[in-house]
Amino acid sequence: MVDPNTPPRTLSSRTLEALAQYVREGNAKKVVVMVGAGISTSAGIPDFRSPETGLYANLARLNLPYAEAVFDISYFRNKPEPFYTLAQELYPGKFRPTITHSFINLLHQKGLLLKLFTQNIDCLEREAGVPEDLIVEAHGSFAKQSCIECKKAYPDERMKEAITKKWVPRCLDLACNGLVKPEIVFFGEQLPSAFFDNRHLIPQADLCIVMGTSLSVQPFASLPGSCADDTPRLLINLExxxxLGSRPDDVLMLEGCDAGVRKFAEECGWLEELEALWAKTARDDKPSTPKEKAKKSRDEKLQEEVDKLTREVEESLRLGKQQHEWLENHLDTKIARRRDEEERREEEEESQKLGLQPADDPESRTLAPVTSTRPLKADPGGGLGHVFPFLKKRPRKGVKFSGSDEEIPEG
Incomplete structure (x- = not known):
């Protein structure tokens, strides 16, 4: 590691802020990016060598003599089935590019990306929008496939069908009948010529960004060392x-790639652009095959039925609420009438006991009223329920009033 007391040559300091200032001032016009599996793990694609979650750690179920055998060309020639079992998990189309992939595309859109060197075979850089001519797939990819014997190209749709239906594709030339393999570089095979043809661009870069790679496989591991001595190098990686870290202008961000590029983009003033660009990579779930369309149609019909039932239930509840309110009002009116009738009857009975004429008798108006000395308690329900229990506001079955859990007889 560089001595902390050693001053940087190009940047004002070995910090993210200083690097972002370097970019904002227009000093980074030729950016070279080098990436590995770590930029794709948040997309759901397993890293190859990470403990526990790495791809190699999940290959035991294939009964391989050793984990790397799945990518060994000699083993593939004799037993291609394990690779095609694994290919179902890795084949493009299942995964959405991460925001880190979109960050690389943002560099391209700003005219800053000189070249992208990737160890990944998942094609997510392409799906994110990075042009094919700016990508060097050092270990090949699933983008193309061919016969390992006669080298004839194999159609993309046939390859997708083979992987989906779990059968091993063979050359369409029956005279050859060789095994078909994606143009992924297996152990024992040469790296693509594009890797060597573009290495001369690295010394021309005015910024190098390395993300999500262990730099444990040669010759890819030697690429960052090809940068000019005074070229700033940014590492975004878990470790x-x-x-990296040995030069005066190296900046290290030891964290996840997605979090790192967000911070860098924010410092550069690009975060909103980055988020908007990444949003465009959201997967479109429109069905592509007749089977998927049929399933989609069934799902849509089911959803329509659910929506219809929901509307019916809501309407029923709305009507039920209206009926409930009407019933409450009706009961209140009926109870009030009964209360009035009972009060009049009680008054008549009380008058008869005291020898008074009925209230509608003209002579009754000449007699002094008799005031009872018996105290009357206030009825919480607003009536005389404490005196006449049958006059309490009691709901019918299924209808409750505040202050009572009893029912009243039918009126």
Missing amino acids: QVGD
């Missing part, structure tokens, strides 16, 4: 790798 320090290679010789």
Whole structure:
């Protein structure tokens, strides 16, 4: 690691803020990016070598003599089935590019991306929008496939069908009948010529960004060292790798790639652009095959039935509420009438006991009223329920009033 007392040559300091200032001032016009599996793990694609979650750690179920055999060309020639079992998990189309992939595309859209060197075979850089001519797939990819014997190209749709239906594709030339393999570089095979043809661009870069790679496989691991000595190098990775951190203008962000690019983009003033660009990569779930369309149609019909039932229930509840309110009002009116009738009857009975004429007798108006000395308590229900229990406001079955859980007889 560089001595902390050693001053940087190009940047004002070995910090993210200083690097972002370097970019904002227009000093980074030729950016070279080098990436590995770590930029795709948040997309759901397993890393190859990470403990526990790494791809190699999940290959025991394939009964391989050793984990790397799945990518060994000699083993593939004799037993291709394990690779095609694994290919179902890795084949493009299942995964959405991460925001880190979109960050690389943002560099391209700003005219800053000189070249992208990737160890990944998942094609997510392409799906994120990075042009094919700016990508160097050092270990090949699923983008193309061919016969390992006669080298004839194999149609994309046939390859997708083979992987989906779990059968091993063979050359369409029956005279050849060789095994078909994606143009992924297996152990024992040469790296693509594009890797060597573009290495000369690295010394021309005015900024190098390395993300999500262990830099443990040569010759890819040697790429960052090809940068000019005074070129700033940014590492966004969970740990320090290679010789990154040994130069005066190296900036290290030891964290996840997605979090790292967000911070860098924010410092550069690009965060909103980045988020908007990444939003465009959201997967479109429109069905592509007749079977998927039929399933989608069934799902849509089911959803329509659910929506219809929901509307009916809501309407029923609305009507039920209206009926409930009407019933409450009706009961209140009926109870009030009964209360009035009972009060009049009680008054008549009380008058008869005291020898008074009925209230509608003209002579009754000449007699002094008799005031009872018996105290009357206030009825919480607003009536005389404490005197006449049958006059309490009591709900019918299924209808409750505040202050009572009893029912009243039918009126």
